[in-house]
Amino acid sequence: MKPLRLIPALISFVCGCADGAGGSDDLLFDPLSMPRTPTVGLDSFASADDCGLCHQGHYDEWATSAHAYAMKDPVFRAFVAIRQENYAGKQDKFCLQCHSPIGTRGGDIVAGFEFADLQPITLEGVTCESCHKVASLARPYNSGHVLDPDGPMRGTIAAPIPSSFHESQFSPLHGGSGFCAGCHDLREVSGLVLERPYAEWQQSPAAEIGVQCQDCHMPRYEGQAVPGGPTRTLHRHTWIGAGIPLLEGFLTEDEEAVHRVEVERLLADAARVDIAAPSSVVTGDTLELGITVKNNISAHNFPTGSTFNRQAWVEVVVRDGDGRVVFATGTLDASGEPHGPEPLLLGSVLVDARGQRVLFPWRAAEHLSNAIEPLRERALRLSVATASAGRGPLSVEARVLFRAFSPAALRALGLDEYAARLEVHEVSRDLASVELRRR
Numbered sequence: 001m002k003p004l005r006l007i008p009a010l011i012s013f014v015c016g017c018a019d020g021a022g023g024s025d026d027l028l029f030d031p032l033s034m035p036r037t038p039t040v041g042l043d044s045f046a047s048a049d050d051c052g053l054c055h056q057g058h059y060d061e062w063a064t065s066a067h068a069y070a071m072k073d074p075v076f077r078a079f080v081a082i083r084q085e086n087y088a089g090k091q092d093k094f095c096l097q098c099h100s101p102i103g104t105r106g107g108d109i110v111a112g113f114e115f116a117d118l119q120p121i122t123l124e125g126v127t128c129e130s131c132h133k134v135a136s137l138a139r140p141y142n143s144g145h146v147l148d149p150d151g152p153m154r155g156t157i158a159a160p161i162p163s164s165f166h167e168s169q170f171s172p173l174h175g176g177s178g179f180c181a182g183c184h185d186l187r188e189v190s191g192l193v194l195e196r197p198y199a200e201w202q203q204s205p206a207a208e209i210g211v212q213c214q215d216c217h218m219p220r221y222e223g224q225a226v227p228g229g230p231t232r233t234l235h236r237h238t239w240i241g242a243g244i245p246l247l248e249g250f251l252t253e254d255e256e257a258v259h260r261v262e263v264e265r266l267l268a269d270a271a272r273v274d275i276a277a278p279s280s281v282v283t284g285d286t287l288e289l290g291i292t293v294k295n296n297i298s299a300h301n302f303p304t305g306s307t308f309n310r311q312a313w314v315e316v317v318v319r320d321g322d323g324r325v326v327f328a329t330g331t332l333d334a335s336g337e338p339h340g341p342e343p344l345l346l347g348s349v350l351v352d353a354r355g356q357r358v359l360f361p362w363r364a365a366e367h368l369s370n371a372i373e374p375l376r377e378r379a380l381r382l383s384v385a386t387a388s389a390g391r392g393p394l395s396v397e398a399r400v401l402f403r404a405f406s407p408a409a410l411r412a413l414g415l416d417e418y419a420a421r422l423e424v425h426e427v428s429r430d431l432a433s434v435e436l437r438r439r
């Protein structure tokens, strides 16, 4: 992905939702993750409900996670519907191969499928056995996991006690970043790299010292994997990420409140903003500000993953002594999008062959990213005119803000009702005060 300093055309997506980007691609298949004919039987896999009988804690956490949400997600479904239309259903397995590996390999995903017709195990999305029946990894992207439907339950307990329900097997694969790579690194059919947290991690300071995805995204705690079992070091199955699920009813109100706190906690570790400002400025002169954003994550970019969907940006507001705004950038305009003279966008954009911004990855020719590499900084210089300021001192506030989706993107997908549920999270904030002097 090419780096990009400033991303223009914030909200104007070229939609072209109906112009059919192709349609002759019925040969699109992959023997591992998008087979022509089923390679596994859907009934070889147990429902998460069954696992919950003994692993109640793991079940309860998973049920609130993005992995359980992967097939219920209305944004995912809206994208899939448009791709189905664009390719007359002939590429339907592509988007489903990670969101439901069992359903895709088990033959439930056929051209032109409808979500309402899918089997319960397919709708469980990234369910327990799509991870715990993984025997090996064929490639670190695009659903590269090899599933072993009749195999044991694999995990990182070295000497598990016997279970009447399943055989268990120690699997070092499950303890490392490579395990997550199979689904978290994503390339379009065109080869365009869309998501690459694992590739970022491979080059990162975290990888050098052996810090894995699980260390941050599946925090350890002491407990029992089964009632009456030995006390062990267990791993959280909540996979907190970019925000709270937009689908109402997926989480109870209480779960949502807990989730929101966890999201804020994760984001608080993500980045830090600092203001460099002079201690005073002469009224009427230009106030020169240096704004630095540091990615505090040692393992991958900020932001990472689905960066073309996410919004991360810097907001800077300068007020005079009476609280009147003298300068602002990165504040939300009437349509709810960050705007201003120089809004520093930290995410990425997809553009088509003519360089116009597109929403759908399958229309993109290039992926331009402004994300910050692990432990690196991005600097922004701002020149603020002070002529309109009243009395001093000037107060400067800089914030790094994050949002799972742009409201404009949701509206372009016909999901207006969810735009109202989007939440802006403050990742970091810095304040500075500048005295005003008379000439």
Ligand code: HEC
Binding pocket: 073, 075, 076, 079, 080, 083, 094, 095, 096, 097, 098, 099, 141, 142, 143, 182, 183, 184, 185, 186, 187, 195, 241, 242, 304, 305, 306, 307, 309, 361, 404
């Ligand atoms: C390689 C596996 C893989 C494939 C193939 C894949 N996805 Fe995903 N998808 C993911 C992962 C992993 C995430 C979470 C990434 C993140 O949050 O940064 C995700 C997240 C998303 C989200 C955001 C969900 C939310 O509510 O936050 C949408 C929408 C989505 N995918 C749509 C699609 C569409 C459309 C396709 C087909 C073009 C597709 N995906 C193909 C793995 C995949």
Ligand code: HEC
Binding pocket: 046, 047, 048, 050, 051, 052, 053, 054, 055, 128, 129, 132, 153, 154, 155, 156, 157, 158, 159, 160, 161, 162, 163, 164, 165, 166, 168, 169, 170, 171, 224, 225, 226, 229, 230, 232
């Ligand atoms: C009848 C009870 C029971 C059921 C049902 C059950 N398990 Fe287990 N599971 C166990 C026991 C007992 C252990 C060993 C726990 C220990 O040693 O602390 C275990 C261990 C595991 C491990 C760790 C294996 C390792 O070596 O690291 C995984 C993973 C696992 N189970 C997944 C599942 C999944 C997924 C399901 C549902 C398909 C499931 N279990 C259903 C009883 C059960």
Ligand code: HEC
Binding pocket: 177, 180, 181, 184, 197, 198, 201, 206, 211, 212, 213, 214, 215, 216, 217, 241, 242, 266, 267, 269, 270, 297, 298, 299, 300, 301, 302, 303, 304, 305, 306, 307, 310
């Ligand atoms: C040192 C801790 C740490 C490690 C290790 C780590 N992450 Fe993260 N990750 C974070 C933090 C903090 C965030 C929140 C910032 C963000 O969303 O970009 C995050 C966010 C994410 C997100 C959500 C991105 C989004 O905005 O949609 C995904 C997906 C993710 N990480 C995947 C991974 C994968 C895969 C690995 C291993 C290759 C990994 N992470 C390793 C700390 C870590």
Ligand code: HEC
Binding pocket: 048, 051, 052, 055, 058, 059, 060, 062, 063, 067, 126, 127, 128, 129, 130, 131, 132, 155, 156, 157, 174, 175, 176, 179, 214, 215, 218, 225, 233, 234, 235, 236, 237
């Ligand atoms: C996205 C993949 C994924 C899904 C889905 C998943 N797990 Fe796990 N699970 C893991 C990984 C990875 C580990 C080991 C983490 C480590 O050692 O760093 C693990 C560990 C476990 C363990 C061993 C004890 C522990 O906490 O380390 C049990 C038991 C378990 N999972 C049960 C379940 C059950 C039950 C479900 C569904 C309700 C489930 N898992 C869903 C990836 C997954």
Ligand code: HEC
Binding pocket: 066, 067, 069, 070, 071, 073, 076, 098, 099, 101, 126, 130, 131, 179, 180, 181, 182, 183, 184, 213, 214, 217, 218, 239, 240, 241, 242, 243, 305
């Ligand atoms: C079988 C595929 C698969 C595997 C394996 C997998 N994931 Fe995911 N993951 C997904 C998908 C798909 C999503 C997005 C679902 C949605 O929101 O629509 C996701 C979402 C997430 C999120 C939430 C991101 C957000 O922005 O909210 C985190 C965090 C995450 N995964 C971490 C991990 C880690 C860590 C591992 C490895 C231990 C892992 N995943 C393994 C498919 C997978």
